[in-house]
Amino acid sequence: MKKIFILFLFCFFAFHSFSKGVVSLLPSITEIxxxxxxxNRLVAVSDYSVVPPxxxxxxxxSLYNLNIEELIKLNPDIIFAEVSYxxxxxxxxxxxxxxxxxxxLKLNGVFESYRVIGEKLGVKKGxxxxxxxxxxxxxxxxxSLNKCKGKRVLLILNSQSNRFFACGDNYFSxxxxxxxxxxxxxxxIPYPDISYESFYKINPDFVIVLSAEKPEKFLCQREALKKLNACVGKRVFYIYGEKVLHAGSGxxxxxxxxEVKLEQCFK
Structure with a gap:
């Protein structure tokens, strides 16, 4: 009986030490x-990760201010990190x-990350x-719903300053x-820096701004972009939210x- 009790305690603590030993160093990983x-298995996450309250x-x-000393002290079982780490x-x-x-970086990488994270955490294949x-x-x-197929879209990440990052060769594209x-x-280039002049040179059919929060100043309110065809034709759309820049549930x-914002294409 004593041996069974000891075995039970061993299994209990072994399970709980395993179930609490995961670190995520990217918001997308945390979301997955x-x-x-x-x-409940997370012991630490990157600064911009969104977790249940x-x-x-x-x-x-995060990448440029990672607390390595604390990471060593936590001694996790698994550290999920983006390759740049x-x-x-x-x-x-x-x-x-x-x-x-x-x-x-690419959509197949997102799908592969779902698979690898799931397997490492013991999630069922189904x-x-x-x-x-x-x-x-x-x-x-x-x-199947898109009535604007073939239209040229310029994807912008955030637009809070006079510096714009677009989506080039990446999973957003x-x-x-x-x-x-x-x-x-x-x-x-995955995330090229583009100028005001580039907007006019590219002259897209649509501009879609992806941002974590509602911008303080909308793109077409900027004097330098008011004559852009997409601005004149009211074809600039904003998609923002805490998670939309992340590759997990975001x-x-x-x-x-x-589907909602580009209603003219999907209704």
């Missing part, structure tokens, strides 16, 4: 973990074998496939291509907002 119902986790910095973490003996590197299929089905639905639009910006939020 939460989406899988594994938020009742979940108490440490904020451990490799230069910081690969040479630290106490951490390097615990890090799982993921890429969210549930992993379900989450990936939810995104693919939304893309197919919007493509692939998403809109899958829906049936064409990226008006032809470049292999991706679904983005797609749902696309």
């Amino acid at each position: 973990i939460v989406e899988y119902g594994c938020a 009742d979940l108490k986790v440490e904020r451990i910095g 490799k230069s910081q973490l690969s040479d630290i003996p106490l951490l390097r074998d615990k890090v799982v590197y993921l890429s969210f 549930k992993i496939q379900q989450k990936v299929d939810e995104i693919k089905n939304l893309l197919e639905k919007l493509n 692939e998403i809109f291509n899958a829906i049936g639009f064409r990226n008006a910006l032809k470049t292999k 991706l679904k939020d983005l797609l749902n907002q696309v």
Whole structure:
């Protein structure tokens, strides 16, 4: 009886130490973990991660201010990180074998990240496939409804200052291509910096601004852009929210907002 009790205690503590030993170093990763119902296994997340309000986790910095000392002290079982963290973490003996590197640059990388995170957390294969299929089905639905197929879209990330970052060769561009639009910006650079002059040179049919929050100043209110055809024709749309720039559940939020905001194309 005593042996059974000891075995029970061992299994109990082994399970709970495992179930609380995950660190996420990217908001998109955090969202996928939460989406899988594994938020209780998080012990620390990156600064901009969105977690359930009742979940108490440490904020451990981000790519440029990562608290490595605290990360070592936490001694997690798994550290999920984007590939750009490799230069910081690969040479630290106490951490390097615990890090799982993921890429969210392309859409296939997003799907692969869902698979890898799910497998590492012990999520059933059926549930992993379900989450990936939810995104693919939304893309197919919007493509079938899209009456503006072939239109050239310029995707802008945030617009709070006079500096603009566009979507070049990245998963945002692939998403809109899958829906049936064409990226008006032809470049292999994932997030190029563009000028006011570039807006007129590109002359897109639509401009879509993706932002974490509602902009203080809208694009077409800027004197330099008031004559842009998309501004004159009222074809500039804003999609904003806490998660729309993230590749987890925020991706679904983005797609749902696309259908609503670009009503002229989907109704």
